[in-house]
Amino acid sequence: MSTTERPRILVVGGGYVGLYAARRILKKMRYGEATVTVVDPRSYMTYQPFLPEAAAGSISPRHVVVPLRRVLPKAEVLTGRVTTIDQDRKVATIAPLVGEAYELPFDYLVIAMGAVSRTFPIPGLAEQGIGMKGIEEAIGLRNHVLEQLDKADSTTDEDVRRKALTFVFVGGGFAGAETIGEVEDMARDAAKYYNNVSREDMRFILVDAADKILPEVGPKLGQYGKEHLEGRGVEVYLSTSMDSCVDGHVVLKNGLEVDSSTIVWTAGVKPNPVLSRFGLPLGPRGHVDTGTTLQVQGTDYIWSAGDNAQVPDLVGRKAGNENAWCPPNAQHALRQARVLGDNVISGMRGFPQKEYSHANKGAVAGLGLHKGVAFIVVGKMKIKLKGRLAWYMHRGYHGLAMPTWNRKIRVFADWTLAVFLKREVVSLGAMETPREEFYEAAKPAPAPAVAAATKTEEKAKAS
Numbered sequence: 001m002s003t004t005e006r007p008r009i010l011v012v013g014g015g016y017v018g019l020y021a022a023r024r025i026l027k028k029m030r031y032g033e034a035t036v037t038v039v040d041p042r043s044y045m046t047y048q049p050f051l052p053e054a055a056a057g058s059i060s061p062r063h064v065v066v067p068l069r070r071v072l073p074k075a076e077v078l079t080g081r082v083t084t085i086d087q088d089r090k091v092a093t094i095a096p097l098v099g100e101a102y103e104l105p106f107d108y109l110v111i112a113m114g115a116v117s118r119t120f121p122i123p124g125l126a127e128q129g130i131g132m133k134g135i136e137e138a139i140g141l142r143n144h145v146l147e148q149l150d151k152a153d154s155t156t157d158e159d160v161r162r163k164a165l166t167f168v169f170v171g172g173g174f175a176g177a178e179t180i181g182e183v184e185d186m187a188r189d190a191a192k193y194y195n196n197v198s199r200e201d202m203r204f205i206l207v208d209a210a211d212k213i214l215p216e217v218g219p220k221l222g223q224y225g226k227e228h229l230e231g232r233g234v235e236v237y238l239s240t241s242m243d244s245c246v247d248g249h250v251v252l253k254n255g256l257e258v259d260s261s262t263i264v265w266t267a268g269v270k271p272n273p274v275l276s277r278f279g280l281p282l283g284p285r286g287h288v289d290t291g292t293t294l295q296v297q298g299t300d301y302i303w304s305a306g307d308n309a310q311v312p313d314l315v316g317r318k319a320g321n322e323n324a325w326c327p328p329n330a331q332h333a334l335r336q337a338r339v340l341g342d343n344v345i346s347g348m349r350g351f352p353q354k355e356y357s358h359a360n361k362g363a364v365a366g367l368g369l370h371k372g373v374a375f376i377v378v379g380k381m382k383i384k385l386k387g388r389l390a391w392y393m394h395r396g397y398h399g400l401a402m403p404t405w406n407r408k409i410r411v412f413a414d415w416t417l418a419v420f421l422k423r424e425v426v427s428l429g430a431m432e433t434p435r436e437e438f439y440e441a442a443k444p445a446p447a448p449a450v451a452a453a454t455k456t457e458e459k460a461k462a463s
């Protein structure tokens with residue numbers, strides 16, 4: 001890493017906020033004014049709103065991520081985790097992908113570590129649950145679901161078959177409703193290639209502790225979303241939660257019990273727990289406490305935004321809600337990142353800070369091919385759309401919001417190809433253990449004495 005005499009702006013996290021803030025800083029910075037260092041355990045930014053479509057195979061997974069080194073050529077990008085921050089010495093400890101952890105000095109700090117899945121100590125959840133926060137999980141879910149169809153098609157055991165064809169999704173916000181909508185669509189569509197699996201054999205269940213789904217689009221569209229999913233055969237259970245799922249035996253608080261090989265957990269997010277080691281002021285739910293300028297309370301060299309920050313919602317507060325905070329979504333993350341970038345430059349030059357204020361522009365959600373809901377605010381008008389038109393809005397909005405022209409073009413190309421070509425239904429589950437087969441072929445044969453002993457042991461076990 002660079003050891004120049006320039007001040008260092010350290011950006012912790014290369015997601016939505018980290019990527020856009022670093023780009024903004026680099027754009028506004030004078031040549032040689034500072035070194036911008038971005039640290040993230042992944043070498044790419046993930047466009048999370050497209051994870052459900054990646055899980056359904058509508059977009060190639062690689063097109064949903066943006067390589068940090070390519071889009072930030074003037075920044076220093078380090079692949080690793082920031083594990084601690086020493087504010088007195090202004091140094092961060094970085095745990096790289098390999099090798100010893102090391103210290104990195106900084107002058108200005110941006111905390112943009114996002115959120116992690118919010119889980120509860122539910123028996124079986126850690127072993128059985130599949131999250132939906134990263135591209136790896138989306139790829140894994142797609143392979144897993146298609147593998148369940150392969151299993152169900154090839155078994156003679158009715159219990160195994162029923163378990164394989166039962167899919168449980170917990171959490172009906174953006175992530176949950178979109179994921180079940182996309183995956184159900186993909187799985188039922190794939191059924192036409194299987195002799196022993198029909199669309200009707202599959203059971204999809206959506207569970208939420210709240211009394212509605214899709215709160216982001218408002219009560220009416222949320223209700224429409226629920227009825228729409230129910231119309232497609234999805235069982236929606238509201239005001240209930242999952243008590244346990246040991247070995248895939250799902251028990252809901254409302255008394256329902258089912259066996260399922262697929263339990264997808266999308267029941268909300270919480271700020272990255274690593275924040276508690278940074279010595280920063282945190283809010284009641286663990287978010288970094290920032291002022292309206294995105295500067296961390298009590299500091300003049302640290303900024304934070306996005307899912308890991310509690311940022312006052314000035315629009316909500318002006319409307320009379322004194323406790324309004326910006327919700328954790330891409331719309332705010334993107335806009336906060338720009339203001340944050342400008343404020344870092346101003347802070348470095350000793351200029352005043354700008355306040356962050358953004359009025360909600362609405363929300364769009366895709367629920368499978370040609371299906372969706374959209375709530376758009378234009379001036380004083382609130383437009384509610386559903387069905388195919390909403391789905392076009394969803395694709396148009398996110399397609400254009402996808403960072404970089406390279407990725408926008410690839411995503412639109414994926415969608416265009418899908419109009420002419422059939423959806424890909426191959427499960428590549430073995431991708432998770434690609435060396436297994438080679439290892440079996442290449443591992444040294446056991447010595448004859450060991451082999452004989454193993455055979456005797458096996459015989460003893462069998463009797």
Ligand SMILES: Cc1cc2nc3c(=O)[nH]c(=O)nc-3n(C[C@H](O)[C@H](O)[C@H](O)COP(=O)(O)OP(=O)(O)OC[C@H]3O[C@@H](n4cnc5c(N)ncnc54)[C@H](O)[C@@H]3O)c2cc1C
Nearest residue numbers: 013015016017048049082113114175306307328329330331
């Ligand atoms: C499935 C899904 C669908 C969604 N759909 C929508 C939608 O339709 N509309 C919408 O507005 N919002 C949507 N969101 C929410 C939106 O994606 C987030 O609000 C947004 O990504 C937040 O940006 P962020 O920069 O705060 O966090 P992120 O984008 O999550 O970035 C955080 C980064 O920090 C990195 N990091 C973590 N730990 C460390 C560490 N110790 N050191 C260094 N780096 C670290 C992570 O690897 C990650 O790259 C969706 C989210 C999900 C999961």
